[in-house]
Amino acid sequence: MATGHTAELRVLRPEDWDKWYGNLIRAFSGVPEPDEERELWDSLTEHDRSLGAWDGDECVGTAGAFSFRVTVPGGASVPAAGVTGVSVAATHRRRGILTSMMRRQLDDVRSWGEPLAVLTASEPEIYGRFGYGAASFQLGAEIDTGRVRLAVPPGTDDVRLRYAAPADVLEACEAVYAHVVPRRPGMLARRPGWERLGLLDPESAREGASPLQCVVASRDGGTTGFARFRVRLGWGPAGHDGTVILKDLYALDPATEAALWRFLFGIDLTTTLVVNGRPVDEAWQYQVSDIRRCRMRLRDQGHVRLVDVGAALQARTYQAPVDVVFEVEDAFCPWNAGRWRLSGDAKGASCARTSDAADLALSARELAEAYLGGVSLAALGAAGRVRELRQGALAEASVGFASTVAPWLPHGF
Numbered sequence: 001m002a003t004g005h006t007a008e009l010r011v012l013r014p015e016d017w018d019k020w021y022g023n024l025i026r027a028f029s030g031v032p033e034p035d036e037e038r039e040l041w042d043s044l045t046e047h048d049r050s051l052g053a054w055d056g057d058e059c060v061g062t063a064g065a066f067s068f069r070v071t072v073p074g075g076a077s078v079p080a081a082g083v084t085g086v087s088v089a090a091t092h093r094r095r096g097i098l099t100s101m102m103r104r105q106l107d108d109v110r111s112w113g114e115p116l117a118v119l120t121a122s123e124p125e126i127y128g129r130f131g132y133g134a135a136s137f138q139l140g141a142e143i144d145t146g147r148v149r150l151a152v153p154p155g156t157d158d159v160r161l162r163y164a165a166p167a168d169v170l171e172a173c174e175a176v177y178a179h180v181v182p183r184r185p186g187m188l189a190r191r192p193g194w195e196r197l198g199l200l201d202p203e204s205a206r207e208g209a210s211p212l213q214c215v216v217a218s219r220d221g222g223t224t225g226f227a228r229f230r231v232r233l234g235w236g237p238a239g240h241d242g243t244v245i246l247k248d249l250y251a252l253d254p255a256t257e258a259a260l261w262r263f264l265f266g267i268d269l270t271t272t273l274v275v276n277g278r279p280v281d282e283a284w285q286y287q288v289s290d291i292r293r294c295r296m297r298l299r300d301q302g303h304v305r306l307v308d309v310g311a312a313l314q315a316r317t318y319q320a321p322v323d324v325v326f327e328v329e330d331a332f333c334p335w336n337a338g339r340w341r342l343s344g345d346a347k348g349a350s351c352a353r354t355s356d357a358a359d360l361a362l363s364a365r366e367l368a369e370a371y372l373g374g375v376s377l378a379a380l381g382a383a384g385r386v387r388e389l390r391q392g393a394l395a396e397a398s399v400g401f402a403s404t405v406a407p408w409l410p411h412g413f
């Protein structure tokens with residue numbers, strides 16, 4: 001590890017934002033972001049929740065924490081720090097600056113009374129040591145729409161689709177998003193200003209494709225879904241072989257969802273549909289005629305940290321009754337360490353300290369991975385990461401923690 005003078009950590013002052021953001025951009029290659037994006041992040045930065053590490057008047061470290069609310073199993077919306085903008089100047093790397101920022105940040109989040117922290121990681125290896133675990137995953141696919149057919153459910157033909165300029169229908173699209181948020185663990189309620197994320201459309205992101213297009217779905221006069229996407233034309237030995245690139249898609253009901261996917265599959269002069277960051281249990285994969293020609297891939301998305309184990313476990317529900325004592329190890333947030341009794345079912349839960357014998361032993365990281373219901377405690381047990389101390393406790397907890405809807409974090413921040 002390099003030595004030398006340590007950096008001074010302080011809360012970001014608005015007038016220091018340019019230097020702060022400059023360090024962040026440089027840590028991600030130094031290629032400037034398009035003005036549109038820079039201006040958006042400038043307006044969304046919560047200065048009083050952001051930290052800078054300073055070496056004299058040079059910013060050498062950054063970390064922010066948006067004030068989000070995240071959906072947990074059962075549908076409650078729980079305060080969560082959205083950890084963002086983490087960087088350390090390459091000149092100052094590996095001398096503990098990130099560790100000092102994570103230390104300060106988790107202490108702050110605890111003092112703000114937020115039981116959770118969430119992030120998307122540039123490299124998953126960075127955050128496990130601080131107690132974060134990958135709790136939601138995302139599906140990507142490159143679908144050969146020239147070959148693959150979609151079998152849609154009844155009612156799909158009742159859905160009306162129309163093109164609209166994305167900005168003109170933003171309000172209706174945001175209303176759809178707001179309806180979807182409580183249905184899926186891991187999703188974030190929109191804060192004012194964040195709706196602009198959906199309209200971001202810098203020229204540099206297009207890579208030869210069209211500006212963002214939007215198709216809005218409606219049934220019985222009400223907006224029930226939308227898709228935003230780009231189209232890139234192509235030409236191969238067999239003629240036109242263009243690509244549709246999906247940016248986002250939300251639907252309130254299965255017929256709307258199927259109508260939007262059928263539309264994306266069928267755009268003339270295209271033979272490929274590229275999608276990224278989709279829920280792992282999304283319906284289209286069970287409607288296709290040839291799953292292999294969808295070339296699917298799985299990736300981690302939302303990393304979660306239980307900042308307050310008791311409050312976090314109590315905030316969600318459990319799909320089957322659970323009554324277990326966890327022996328929790330938490331070296332980085334020692335206030336969580338020790339024994340906790342969780343009693344809960346589909347209606348609610350309580351979680352409190354106990355001196356009773358432990359049923360399951362694990363660290364806060366395993367609890368975080370299982371927290372949104374997308375990672376099985378039994379699977380973590382099989383991996384040697386959860387120890388069962390009372391026979392049957394692992395199966396009981398695994399069934400209770402599971403979510404019938406896969407957790408999903410649709411976008412980074």
Ligand SMILES: CC(=O)SCCNC(=O)CCNC(=O)[C@H](O)C(C)(C)COP(=O)(O)OP(=O)(O)OC[C@H]1O[C@@H](n2cnc3c(N)ncnc32)[C@H](O)[C@@H]1OP(=O)(O)O
Pocket residue numbers: 027028083084085086087088089092093094095096097098099100119120121122123125126129
């Ligand atoms: C939520 C987000 O914003 S994700 C974005 C994260 N940022 C980036 O990826 C930008 C490029 N990278 C960076 O800016 C820096 O390398 C950082 C922020 C990842 C790490 O900062 P540093 O100050 O060098 O980390 P620090 O010295 O505190 O390292 C702490 C420990 O983590 C390890 N570590 C740090 N970064 C990494 C990494 N990328 N991969 C694996 N291990 C890492 C260190 O080796 C060290 O381990 P040790 O305690 O066993 O010695």
